[in-house]
Amino acid sequence: MSGANRIAGAGRLTPARTARFTFDGKSYEALEGDTVASALLANGVHLVGRSFKYHRPRGILSAGAEEPNALIDVERDAARKQPNVRATVQEVFDGATISSQNRWPSLAFDVGGINNLLSPFFAAGFYYKTFMWPKAAWEKFYEPRIRAAAGLGVAPTQADTDHYTNRFAHCDVLVVGAGVAGLSAALAAAETGARVILCDEQPEVGGALHYDKSVKIDGQDGFAWAQATAARLAAMDNVTVLTRTTAFGYYAQNFVVLAERVTEHLARPDRKLPRERMWQVRAKRVVLATGAIERHMVFANNDRPGVMLASAARTYLNHFGVAVGKKVGVYTANDSAYEAAFDLHRAGVRIAAIVDNRAKPGEGVLAEARSLGIEVLTGHSVIDTKGHRRVNSMTIARNGGGGKRTIAIDALIMSAGWTPSVHLFSQSRGKVAYNAETGQFLPGTYAQDCLSVGACNGTNGLQATVEEALAAGELMARATGSKAGGKVEIRAENAFEWTGGMAGAAEGAGANDNVKAFIDFQNDVCAKDIRLAVREGMHSIEHIKRFTTNGMATDQGKLSNIHGLAIAAETLGRDIPKVGLTTFRAPYTPVTYGTIINHSRGELFDPTRKTPMHAWEEAHGAVFEDVGQWKRAWYYPRAGETMHEAVSRECKTVRDVAGVFDASTLGKIEVVGPDAAEFLNLMYTNAWDTLKPGRCRYGIMLREDGYVYDDGVVGRIAEDRFHVTTTTGGAPRVMNHMEDYLQTEFPHLKVWLTSTTEQWAVIAVQGPKAREIIAPLVEGIDISNEAFPHMSVREGKICGVPTRLFRMSFTGETGFEVNVPADYGQAVWEAIWARAEPMGACAYGTETMHVLRAEKGYIIVGQDTDGTVTPFDAGVGWAVSKKKTDFVGIRGLKRPDLVAEGRKQLVGLKTKDPTVVLEEGAHIVADPNQPIPMKMLGHVTSSYWSSNCGHSIALALVAGGQARMGQTLYVPMPDRTIAVEVTDMVFIDKEGARLNG
Amino acid sequence: MLLIHCPYCEEERPELEFRGAGDAHILRPTNIADISDEEFEAFFFLRDNVKGLVYERWRHIHGCGRFFNAARDTVSDKFVTTYKAGLPRPDLSPAPKATETTVETYEATEGVAG
Structure with a gap:
């Protein structure tokens, strides 16, 4: 045994x-x-x-x-x-x-x-x-x-080694709960041919039939009928039966999420199986058959081990074959506890007494108790219990005083009645209504296509429940257009109909501030705490909940809500419905994070984007950095090199010889149509109608408020065709921004936008030897400086494949950006590399790119600008057309604050000690000796060691910066103060000779 | 997860395919460069935060890519209707109030209680 x-x-x-x-x-x-x-x-x-x-x-x-x-x-x-x-x-x-x-x-x-x-x-x-x-x-x-x-x-401190999975499912009727009501509803719906999903949180269907042994359905034992019905349903092609599956969230438009526990009960689960499976169900109709939860009685020391719900004791006996005690006390305000006492009595357990808080119990159960010889004390209360690690006695008294006596027990079972489980109904945004007669909150106004049946709908009586469920199941199925089948009929009977129920503190729970009569067991909230909360001025049920933490534990007030509400209402002297109910929220029961996160972890947490040349870069030792979802080659260290050494070498090599750089991640948008130039005129500050085909221009894009949104080089391929580039991170939002204006503000323009970011591989070849490197590979384009000057674009071929070849530079050197269809990217890269390497050129990464552009004072939107910077602040005011009458941001730029004196402007900084490299983000002040908090003039936006200059360089946003050229400012750091000189932003080749060579 | 009806695809699709784009029926002035500070403030900065029916722009960004308009109730979070960009604001009668016999949860009464 x-x-x-x-x-x-x-x-x-x-x-x-x-x-x-x-x-x-x-x-x-x-x-x-x-x-x-x-x-x-x-x-x-x-x-x-x-x-x-x-x-x-x-x-x-x-x-x-x-x-x-x-x-x-x-x-x-x-x-x-x-x-x-x-x-x-x-x-x-x-x-x-x-x-x-x-x-x-x-x-x-x-x-x-x-x-x-x-x-x-x-x-x-x-x-x-x-x-x-x-x-x-x-x-x-x-x-x-x-x-x-x-x-x-x-x-646990270790990573979860289990895995979890997800399914989307669609059905005509979702039935939540597989007790008598849920099974009946599912059967009626399934018979019409509707696609049905039936789920239940327990390992076996049956719900209340687990404990109610008196039920006979169609002449069969209730629990056996439930198993047979579930088997019959599961065998139907149009039905899915899910056990160990909790419907934990009910969202908009009948979107219900279920958690199926797949392996939690197995001793040695197959590791291929998911631990849990999340079902995201979209149901045309939902039937809620979620039952009811028995409440405990609220009295002093009602929390001792051995004190439990009557239905629980009955479940342990009738389903698990376990007696919860040898001498059991019963304390109730509801008939259901009597049936628990009868079952225990018949199993040989001694019932010490049934203490009924009511004067008048149900006649049927009272008569049965008497015929079984069980003592019933009506109009009595349990006023205390004793026993440290397990209850060993209960003290009872007559309501209104007297009759006090103590009875030895080893378990105490209780029932204050039943709380319908309206959680999912309430989550569906349905409004509950209070039934004063039964003291229950029940589904009132429905917000979605669902129906509640059985105990969760406050329906009394087994046959009434069955009939209501059958009708609802069929009605919901028919509403989805299911036409097959006829009427399903089920005959159900049980021993007793239950009456009674109470909410709040029973007599003996006392107004005494020292009595611990628990409402919320997990959070240790007692009746007195609710009263205290009201006395201290909490009148809203939400405030009472927060003040006392009632209902805030992991059980989310399934037992405590109604008791807490009733005590608050009594103390406030208001009706229960006037006090209101706190909002039910998902999840109904705790759901493990693994189920919710599901496959979205590790490598699948976020997509990784790789350029066409990624494999080559990896093979050549590149260290990668994450830029948004992209993996970009950061630098290419040689054996023994630190990052600093590698970047210094790459920077020198590009300016002395040449470098090859993967610029494929740049956003690219093809802007095509007869009105393309007019459209770009509106989207950028620059004028585009004056740009000749075959030429490029650096463009600034603003938001309507006048601040810099994005930048990039735009090449005009033909009268009606532009090749627009954006920042790497800005590509999707720039595309969205352009589409927005094109579709909604300028729909009269004939323009078509296509994202081509991933269609082109882009190889930047930069440096004095750039032309020599690519010259023999290019066909059909004269790339001489005269025929193909800086800021030009041509279409032709390279290595035999089509190219859009740009003459442009983000380094200040003679530069080309070779655009080829992505699939040719690596082959063309390798061909270019085969020429570049013997000449002493290098491959360089994003860190070198950053240093080289900073040496030339080229800004990076999002690093040197922060969403509060105008083109004039950033030193690129020359790109703002003065002739145009409209572009996005034209009015914003005229706002008083944006034209005011003393705005932060982008400038260069040189440290007085040339070896000191400033920290990006460091603050700048005029007087380092002023008291803290100091007046901040701005901050460092970019800062690097420049091997080409032989000193550190920095860009910074400084208040009135352009008027401060030559001034000495200070950067206070925790350990020292660094003196800097304000300079212009170009640190190398100020006249641009290298660029145009 | 909401289902949103795209007036261009003429289909209900999951909300993950869509992205909100702010208030609808705010016309960008054709003479925007010439408007006063007050007019620009009203056009660009000032927005109502309505409890009830709002008219919004949405984009079926992971679908057809079109921007469209929607009338949504901010209390029930229900889309009352969706319609193509450029169409006038539809005339919609206010949503029916819950009956008095139902009990409001705290959320629904938030902002009403004195």
Whole structure:
């Protein structure tokens, strides 16, 4: 027998099929199909955790997803270690290593339990009030300590070795929940031929049939009917049945997301299987059959191990064959607990007494209790319990006083009635309505194409539930156009219809500030805390929730919300619906990050873009840097070279001989059409109608507010065709920006835009020997300086393949940019390299490109500009046409602030000590001796060591910078102050002789 | 995830294919270079942050690439309708109010409570 509390003949598990697991290092035997909770209870283990704030001993409260107490750590290995798992839903597998949480040094003796004794000081809002001052201490002292003391489980430190997968699914009808209602609805929908998905969070379908043994459906045992119906559904081509699958989020337009736990219950899962599978379901119609959750009674010390929900005790008995105690007390305000008592009684467990808070229980259950000889005390309350690690007595009293007595027990089961699970309905943005008669919030106004059926809709009675579900299933299926099949009929009967239910604190929960009558077990919120919150001025339920943390634990108030609300309403003297409900949010139960992140991790986190020459660059030792999604060759170190040495060598080589550079990542847009020039006139500050075919121009693009948005060289290929280049990072947004204006502001222009970034491989050949390198390879283009001057473009051939050859330069040297169709990129590169290398040229990367352009004072948009810089600030005001009457940004440029004196302007900086290289981003001041905070004049935008100049160079944005030429300014650093001289931005070849050579 | 109806593709597609592009029906002045500071301020900077029906520009950027207009309710986050760029603002009656018997969650009453 696996566990002393297993009752022979009870439950649905097979006694011969056992599994072993450890809990806090001790080995236990379980049966296949056990949850960790049922297996522990079978072995007499009630103490499984410590509460969050007071570290009070806690046991197993429920048998389902709503469990707030029994949180455990499940470990397969160091990487596959999951904290905060609810023991009531984790299935036992052979070899599982389970640990309790939030205790030190051990579960039975926990030092943090001192918080329970200190609890008068830990009232609601305590943290907010006590740890306010001094402010600095919050970060350094209070918060780390509070977090360490109040932690839940410990996250694994190793990367997750499991994998997760995702599916998109479409269906006519999605049915959430496979209890009696969900199965009935799915059956009715499926019979019409509709495509149906039925999901349920438990390993087996059945819902409440797990515990309600009295149910007969079509003459069959209810649970057996459920399994047979699920099998029948699963065999239909138009139906998908998913168990161990939680619908955790209901989003717009019937988009429901499910988490399917694929391997969580397996001892040795096939590593090829995903641990979880996320289903993103778009359903034409949704049927919610999510059932209801039983509430606990709110009374003093209602949190001791051994105190649990009546339906949970019934589940452990009828499904798992486990008795939760030998002498069980019952405390209830609802008939359902009676049936739990009857089942326990019939299984041989002694029922100490049924204590009913009501004066009038349901007549049926009362009569049955009497005929079984169970003592029923109506109009009584449990006012206290005793027992440290497990409840050992309950003290009861007559409502209104008197009749006080203490009864020895070893378990106490309770029910304050049922809370319909309207979570998904509420997530769908449906509005709940309060039913004063039953004290339940029920679906009111629907926002989406869905229907709630059964307990989650407040429907009473088994046959009524079945009929409602069948009708809804068929109605929803028919609404999607499914026409097959006829009426499905199901006859269901059960022993008793339940009456009763209460919300809030029962008698005996007391207005006494020292009584701990728990509402929210995980967050240790008591009835008195809600009252305190109201007394302290919190009148909104949201404020009460934040102040007390009620409903903010991982169970998200599944048990506590209604109690908290009722107590707040009572204290405020308002009706419950007037106090309002807090918003239900996804996820319904915790979902592991792995499932949500899914495949988007590691190499698949973000796409990687590589240029056509990437393989060559890799083979030639390039170090790469990430530029957006691109991998760009950064520098090409030779054996033994540091980055600094490599870049210095590359910079010298380009200016002395030549260099070859991969510029393929530049954004490229083909602008074509009779109005192409007019369109570019509007998009750029420059004039384009004056540009002759075969020539290029450097263009500046502004936003409407007058600030620099992008820049690049534009070549006119023909009257009606331009080859536009953009910055590497700016390509998509520039394309979007152009499309936006073309489609919405200037739709009268006949222009077509095509992104050609990835169609062209671009090889920049720069330096005194650039022409000599490419000359023999080029066909049909005269590349002499006279025929092909700086800023020209020609179409022709190179190495026998078509090219758009640009004469342009981002280095200040004679330069060519060879554009060839991407597929030829590497071959042409290799041909150019075969000529360049013997001449002593080098391949260079982005770092050298940056240094060389800074030596010439060429700006990089996004580095030397920051979205608040005009072309005039950046020293490229010459590119702004004075003749045009319109371009994007023309009005913005005239704004008072943009023409004001003293704007930050881009200038060059030379350090007084030529060997010092400034830090990019460093601040610049006029007087280094002024008190802190100093008045900042600007900051360094680009800074490098220039081997060509023999000193460091920098660009900086400085207030009134152009009027400060020759001034000495200062860059204060933590360890020293660096003196700099303001210069113009061109550090090399000021007259441009090299460029035009 | 929302489904958005592209008036050019004439199909509902997942919102991942779309990108918002700000308020609709703001006309760029044809004489923009000559307008006053106040007119430029109104054109470029000033926007309403409406609770309720808003008219917005969207782009089917990972689809047909077209910009279009949409009327969306910022309370329910529902697209009331979408229409082609350049068409006038459609006349839409306000969305029906929830009945009094339903209970508002805090979110819905936010900004209303005194």
